[in-house]
Amino acid sequence: xxxxxxxxxxxxxxxxxxxKPDQSGVDLSNVKMSMNPFCEIAVEEAVRLKEKGAAAEIVxxxxxxxxxxxxxxxxxxxxxxxxxxxxxxxxxxxxxxxKLLQAVIGQEAPELVLMGKQAIDGDNNAVGQMLAALLDWxxxxxxxxxxxxxxxxxxTREVDGGLQTLEVDLPAVVTADLRLNEPxxxxxxxxxxxxxxxxxxxxxxxxxxxxxxxxxVLKVSEPPKRSAGVKVxxxxxxxxxxxxxxxx
Amino acid sequence: MAVLVIADHxxxxxxxxxxxxxxxxxxxxxDVDVLVAGQGVDAVAAEAAKIAGVRKVLVAExxxxxxxxxxxxTAAALPLAAGYDAILIPATAGGKNVAPRIAAKLDxxxxxxxxxxxxADTFVRPIYAGNALETVQSSDAKKVVTVRATAFKAAGQGGxxxxxxxxxxxxxxxxxxxxxxxxxxxxxxxxxxxIVVSGGRALGSADEFQKVIEPLxxxxxxxxGASRAAVDAGYAPNDYQVGQTGxxxxxxxxVAVGISGAIQHLAGMKDSKVIVAIxxxxxxxxxxxxxxxxxxxxxxxxxxLMDALAAAGK
Ligand SMILES: Cc1cc2nc3c(=O)[nH]c(=O)nc-3n(C[C@H](O)[C@H](O)[C@H](O)COP(=O)(O)OP(=O)(O)OC[C@H]3O[C@@H](n4cnc5c(N)ncnc54)[C@H](O)[C@@H]3O)c2cc1C
Ligand SMILES: Nc1ncnc2c1ncn2[C@@H]1O[C@H](COP(=O)(O)O)[C@@H](O)[C@H]1O
Numbered sequence: 001x002x003x004x005x006x007x008x009x010x011x012x013x014x015x016x017x018x019x020k021p022d023q024s025g026v027d028l029s030n031v032k033m034s035m036n037p038f039c040e041i042a043v044e045e046a047v048r049l050k051e052k053g054a055a056a057e058i059v060x061x062x063x064x065x066x067x068x069x070x071x072x073x074x075x076x077x078x079x080x081x082x083x084x085x086x087x088x089x090x091x092x093x094x095x096x097x098x099k100l101l102q103a104v105i106g107q108e109a110p111e112l113v114l115m116g117k118q119a120i121d122g123d124n125n126a127v128g129q130m131l132a133a134l135l136d137w138x139x140x141x142x143x144x145x146x147x148x149x150x151x152x153x154x155x156t157r158e159v160d161g162g163l164q165t166l167e168v169d170l171p172a173v174v175t176a177d178l179r180l181n182e183p184x185x186x187x188x189x190x191x192x193x194x195x196x197x198x199x200x201x202x203x204x205x206x207x208x209x210x211x212x213x214x215x216x217v218l219k220v221s222e223p224p225k226r227s228a229g230v231k232v233x234x235x236x237x238x239x240x241x242x243x244x245x246x247x248x
Numbered sequence: 249m250a251v252l253v254i255a256d257h258x259x260x261x262x263x264x265x266x267x268x269x270x271x272x273x274x275x276x277x278x279d280v281d282v283l284v285a286g287q288g289v290d291a292v293a294a295e296a297a298k299i300a301g302v303r304k305v306l307v308a309e310x311x312x313x314x315x316x317x318x319x320x321x322t323a324a325a326l327p328l329a330a331g332y333d334a335i336l337i338p339a340t341a342g343g344k345n346v347a348p349r350i351a352a353k354l355d356x357x358x359x360x361x362x363x364x365x366x367x368a369d370t371f372v373r374p375i376y377a378g379n380a381l382e383t384v385q386s387s388d389a390k391k392v393v394t395v396r397a398t399a400f401k402a403a404g405q406g407g408x409x410x411x412x413x414x415x416x417x418x419x420x421x422x423x424x425x426x427x428x429x430x431x432x433x434x435x436x437x438x439x440x441x442x443i444v445v446s447g448g449r450a451l452g453s454a455d456e457f458q459k460v461i462e463p464l465x466x467x468x469x470x471x472x473g474a475s476r477a478a479v480d481a482g483y484a485p486n487d488y489q490v491g492q493t494g495x496x497x498x499x500x501x502x503v504a505v506g507i508s509g510a511i512q513h514l515a516g517m518k519d520s521k522v523i524v525a526i527x528x529x530x531x532x533x534x535x536x537x538x539x540x541x542x543x544x545x546x547x548x549x550x551x552x553l554m555d556a557l558a559a560a561g562k
Contacts, residue, residue, distance in 0.1 A: 016511065017376045026380050094348065095357050118493065123375055126358045129318065129348035138422040139318055141345050144486070154426065158486050160341045161258065164315070165426040172422070178493060179480060214357035218370065218383040226518055229539035231530075235552035238524065239560050241540050247443075247501040247522045248468075248562065 001148070001170075002057045003046045004110035005080065006101055007039040009064050009071040010121040023219040035071045038116025040078075041176040044183040045146060046114050047079035054148045055112075057081050061104050063097055065089050069199060076194035077186035083199040086207070093213040094122075098130035103207035105135065110171065112153065117142050117175040128175035138168035142177040249368065250279035252306075252332040254325060255296055256340050259286045259314055262295040264440035265338035265397035267404070270299050272395045273336045274403065275365035279303050281332075282409070285324045285416075287314025297409040305409050310416040315425040321346045323417030326353055329390065333368075339394035339496075340439070351392035358392050359384060363399035377492040377515040397439065398498035398519060431485045433472075438488065441471030443501045444520070446490055449477035450506020450527075450546060457483040460550050461505060467557050473497065473517075475507045491516035506546050509534025526550070 011017060012032040020027050035043075049055040058080040062068040065087065072083035086100055105113065118125040132139035140146075140155035144163065147154040148170075156165045158177045168174075186194070204211050232238045242248045251273040256263040266282065273280045281304040282296045289307060296305045306328065312320035325346075329335060335350060337343040339361045351358040363381070364372035370385045371393065438444065445468060447461040457478065465472045474484035476491060490497055492515040502520035507513060509525070509532055517523070518537055525538035526549045535541045542549050 011376070013512070017379045019380050026376060093357055095352060095355075098352060120492070121376060123377065123492065124348075124358065124360050125344045126348035126351070126360060129345065130352035130358070132318075133322065133349040133352035138420065139345075139349065140423075141318070142341060158341065159316075159428070160256075160487060161430040162428065162485060162487050163430075164428040166317070167424045167426050169422040178476065179486065214388050215359070215384045215386055218385055220375070221381050221383070223374065223378060223381050226523075226537045228536045229523075229541065231535075231541045231543060234556075235542065235549055236556040236559070238540055238542055238553065239556040242501065242522070242524070243560065245522050245539070248557075248560070 001055045001112060002059065002108065002110040003049065003055045003112045003114055004105060004108055005039070005042050005046050005058060005060045005075065006113070006115045006127070007043065007060050007062050007071055007075055008036045008116070008119045009033050009062065009068040010036045010119055013037055013120055019220055019222045023221055025220050033067065035074050036116050036119045038118055038176050040183040041178065041180050042114040042116050043075045043078050043080060044181045045176060048181065049148060050079065059084065059108055059110065061086070061101065063088060063092050063100055072199055073194050074186065076197040077191045078184060079190070082197055085199055085201045086204055087201055088204050088211065090211055092211050093215060094124050094126035095130055096209060096211045096213060097127050098134055099209045100204060100207055101131050102134045103209060112170060113173045115173070115175050117177055128173050132173040138172045140166050140168050140172060141175040143174050144177050144179045146174055146180065249277045249333040250281065250331060251277045251334045251336055252328060253280060253282045254335065254337045254343070255282050255284045255292065256338040256342060257284065257286060257289065257292045259288055260291065262292050263437070264402060265340060266296065267299050267402040268397040268400040269336050269338045269395045270302060270403040271400040272362065272365055274301055276334055276368055281306060283308065283325060283328065285313045285321050287311055293411050297411055298405050298407050300404040300406045302407045302409040305411045306414045307411060308414050308416045310419055312419040313416060316342050317420040317423050317425065318346045318349050319420035319423055320417065322349045322353060323419065325350050327415065327417065329354055332390070334391040334393060336393050336395055339396050343394050347392055347394045354390055354392065356388035356390055356392055357386060358394070359386060360394045361396045362393055363396050377511050378518065379511065396496055398496050431487055435465060436469070436471045438471040438473055439495050439497060442499050443468045443470035444473045444497050444499045445470045445503045445505065446473035446475065446507060447478055447484065447505050448475040448507030449481065451478060451483050454483045460546065464550055464554060467554060467562055475513050504534055505550065507534055508532050509537065
């Protein structure tokens with residue numbers, strides 16, 4: 001089985017983002033960038049499936065700037081086999097990302113697409129479901145457990161009231177939630193090995209997908225600030241304050 | 249211009265997020281219909297018909313819809329799409345599962361998790377865990393939008409919409425429901441509760457979480473929430489998680505016990521009216537957003553709080 005894992009390069013989860021004064025976006029200069037945490041979980045799951053013998057090859061795909069090669073290398077160091085970078089400096093919207101991935105899938109014919117449920121920059125939570133729709137494949141989103149058995153995947157999902165388990169026919173799209181696994185750190189020898197693994201660099205034009213998009217960002221602004229309130233000394237003081245505030 | 253709202257429900261009752269999504273829909277159009285897709289949903293449809301300002305309730309029923317299988321909900325919604333300029337869906341786990349699938353089938357963008365309707369084509373949505381707000385304008389003729397319910401008031405009652413059956417669609421041939429584990433609770437629903445008490449990693453065990461957080465929640469008539477660290481460690485079930493990737497809550501009162509206040513947690517609760525933090529570390533970031541901070545070990549603070557509440561007649 002071949003697994004395709006789309007990975008996105010995003011601002012690191014620990015960075016406090018700042019809105020640019022001209023409201024044109026957030027400041028990405030000199031900030032640490034990393035693989036989207038949910039994509040890391042998807043890569044880890046793919047590698048575990050390969051280690052268990054359930055998968056033969058893992059291909060990672062990223063759509064982004066030249067530096068997204070580093071993100072792909074990280075995935076290769078974790079255990080993926082090769083990469084495809086669709087290089088662009090444009091901000092590609094989820095629907096266009098899904099269309100590009102659909103085109104890659106047309107060439108690669110994977111039986112499983114494992115990806116993050118959400119990219120922590122745009123917080124869209126959209127590409128996996130959109131890709132499944134375009135391909136007319138079943139989807140199992142927000143996965144906290146994945147088992148592969150004879151042409152099927154059994155996936156436990158995090159839903160509103162708890163957990164739901166679905167069985168989907170392969171090929172399918174599965175999106176990873178936080179509790180699916182804990183991604184490994186790549187070892188030094190594996191980082192060295194990853195340098196020799198192939199990355200194919202493509203352009204959006206190679207796939208004939210128009211990436212102009214449907215949404216125009218008019219402005220990016222600072223959310224209303226909450227200021228620190230007061231410290232109270234005792235629980236009794238706290239109850240007094242809460243009564244004053246009318247919330248008890 | 250007409251708007252279709254896809255209802256959030258559990259086949260037995262309508263969730264409060266539906267009424268709030270109707271409010272967002274009314275900002276776009278006076279003609280708001282609600283689709284209830286499920287199984288055995290007569291009571292849900294009747295509730296939806298009572299929401300103020302709803303024109304029509306459409307009911308689609310099948311086994312797959314009863315389990316909210318995304319492929320099935322999409323198949324039920326798509327034939328209706330032609331009659332609407334926008335489809336609005338609450339941004340719950342269920343809504344987030346289906347909305348992008350519907351959008352892609354219609355070849356339009358998804359506008360996710362909106363907190364404000366600026367005009368018929370312009371919306372405000374949080375990005376970067378709520379550290380920035382993006383105002384986006386859509387050029388699509390038809391809009392598919394998920395709505396952050398906590399940002400809108402409930403539409404209220406008093407409506408008397410007609411209820412109509414519609415075709416359930418083709419279902420989901422390649423997806424089968426296996427089982428579910430739904431956490432049963434007599435407490436108010438987390439996303440809609442007026443008071444939320446959340447516990448963090450500090451609690452140290454599932455046992456302690458139950459002994460400390462749950463009685464405090466009971467005393468306050470509150471829902472129980474948790475940080476990711478508490479959920480990951482198994483102190484609380486996954487659907488308690490509040491934050492960027494869990495539930496977004498905005499109660500009148502949010503009490504954070506032994507939670508540090510990471511940006512991903514704040515993303516899910518910083519719009520609460522009053523925030524209380526109990527944390528033994530005076531420098532914990534949660535105090536930067538808390539209206540009232542109690543710098544104490546929760547082991548002394550929570551029992552004292554229980555006593556003080558009892559003394560105040562709670
Ligand atoms: C992609 C991504 C998504 C995430 N999504 C979420 C999310 O949705 N929700 C979420 O919550 N987190 C999320 N996180 C995790 C988040 O970054 C934090 O790791 C998490 O919120 C920490 O949980 P905590 O505050 O319970 O634990 P900690 O940060 O360990 O804090 C424990 C706190 O308890 C205090 N404490 C310890 N003992 C006591 C005591 N006896 N009495 C009183 N106080 C005590 C400590 O001073 C400390 O401040 C996400 C992270 C990533 C990378
Ligand atoms: N530019 C991109 N390149 C590769 N994969 C992406 C890209 N954008 C999104 N994805 C994938 O889609 C998932 C969900 O992202 P989103 O829908 O944007 O929140 C991510 O975790 C990735 O797996």
